[in-house]
Amino acid sequence: EEGRPSSVNPVSSNLPRASIMAGPELRFDNKVVVVTGAGGGLGKAYALFFASRGASVVVNDLGGSFKGEGASTKAADVVVDEIRAAGGKAVANYDSVEHGDKIIDTAVQAFGTVHVLINNAGILRDISFKNMKDADWDLIMKVHVEGSYKACFLRRCCCNAGWLLQCSKAAWPHFRKQKYGRIINTSSAAGLFGSFGQCNYSAAKLGLVGFSETLAKEGAKYNILCNAIAPVAASRMTQTVMPEEVLANLKPDWIVPVVAYLVHESNQTENGGIFEVGAGHVAKLRWERSKGALYKPDSTMTPGAILKKWDQVKDFSSASHPDGPADFMGLLEQAMALGSNDQ
Numbered sequence: 646e647e648g649r650p651s652s653v654n655p656v657s658s659n660l661p662r663a664s665i666m667a668g669p670e671l672r673f674d675n676k677v678v679v680v681t682g683a684g685g686g687l688g689k690a691y692a693l694f695f696a697s698r699g700a701s702v703v704v705n706d707l708g709g710s711f712k713g714e715g716a717s718t719k720a721a722d723v724v725v726d727e728i729r730a731a732g733g734k735a736v737a738n739y740d741s742v743e744h745g746d747k748i749i750d751t752a753v754q755a756f757g758t759v760h761v762l763i764n765n766a767g768i769l770r771d772i773s774f775k776n777m778k779d780a781d782w783d784l785i786m787k788v789h790v791e792g793s794y795k796a797c798f799l800r801r802c803c804c805n806a807g808w809l810l811q812c813s814k815a816a817w818p819h820f821r822k823q824k825y826g827r828i829i830n831t832s833s834a835a836g837l838f839g840s841f842g843q844c845n846y847s848a849a850k851l852g853l854v855g856f857s858e859t860l861a862k863e864g865a866k867y868n869i870l871c872n873a874i875a876p877v878a879a880s881r882m883t884q885t886v887m888p889e890e891v892l893a894n895l896k897p898d899w900i901v902p903v904v905a906y907l908v909h910e911s912n913q914t915e916n917g918g919i920f921e922v923g924a925g926h927v928a929k930l931r932w933e934r935s936k937g938a939l940y941k942p943d944s945t946m947t948p949g950a951i952l953k954k955w956d957q958v959k960d961f962s963s964a965s966h967p968d969g970p971a972d973f974m975g976l977l978e979q980a981m982a983l984g985s986n987d988q
């Protein structure tokens with residue numbers, strides 16, 4: 646299918662697609678793609694795109710406000726109607742991602758399985774830490790972290806008098822069984838760098854990076870690849886925090902191609918990555934570890950001894966880029982061989 650001209654695309658021209666092919670046309674025929682929060686913003690752009698490239702799409706959206714209040718079937722229905730009107734395949738799901746397993750049930754009932762899961766749904770409860778209420782913290786964790794987890798993992802089995810009545814499965818077991826799965830978790834610059842008034846959102850969004858990094862390690866041998874993105878795009882979420890002229894240049898459509906590449910079968914290697922995407926800029930982020938300082942681990946390892954070598958601790962001139970913990974046994978051996986920290 647690589648390089649297949651758009652003229653043989655089975656879906657009519659109403660859906661967005663690359664106008665001029667700048668590279669192969671990556672298609673998603675026979676793939677089932679689940680997009681959470683697909684009733685608007687980035688999620689809608691993903692859903693329209695995947696449908697235009699031949700995928701069967703589950704359009705999930707709770708249809709509430711950007712603060713997580715209320716619910717409506719309209720948001721998802723509008724997107725499904727648009728996809729179908731253009732000749733694409735889509736079904737709606739209106740569950741909150743807090744019940745993400747039900748969203749996967751919709752995919753399995755409608756299309757038999759799931760190949761791609763885009764954990765995108767999100768809300769904001771911005772407030773300074775001083776004024777934050779438990780409810781602001783809890784809801785953000787529930788929607789972003791638990792929502793992403795629930796779509797990936799098993800529904801709790803429902804038991805009656807010790808007998809298993811039902812055990813419906815979310816995406817992960819399907820991915821493992823078919824030895825194919827692609828997951829995108831949606832992080833944020835707020836999580837990576839911190840952001841005033843968003844400590845709940847920041848904690849959740851960086852939590853999703855750790856979630857992705859671990860799923861990437863556990864999934865690799867089953868051809869399940871998981872990456873995280875930190876997007877910047879115009880949506881109802883950003884319309885109050887960015888000026889109009891900036892938003893005009895930050896289309897969700899410019900996040901879509903990066904996500905589409907990462908979840909396409911042609912991506913066999915990019916796994917556990919963090920990508921900043923927006924305004925036509927795509928960059929990969931990674932962890933950096935300073936060479937650090939070594940101290941003899943004995944009673945001379947005092948706070949004063951730490952201070953003496955603090956410049957070495959924070960010196961990034963000979964830094965490395967780890968994807969796992971330091972080799973503590975090797976370091977310990979070197980540290981034991983040192984003389985006293987008094988010297």
Ligand code: NAD
Nearest residue numbers: 682685686687707708741742765766767833877878880882
């Ligand atoms: P958006 O508000 O336009 O879209 C989010 C969608 O998720 C909405 O349609 C909403 O109804 C849906 N949703 C909310 N809670 C839900 C729930 N519990 N269950 C199911 N659906 C739910 O915002 P957006 O900008 O498109 O955001 C998409 C994702 O990108 C979010 O995770 C957001 O945190 C993240 N993000 C966006 C930006 C940006 O610049 N727009 C920046 C960083 C991160």
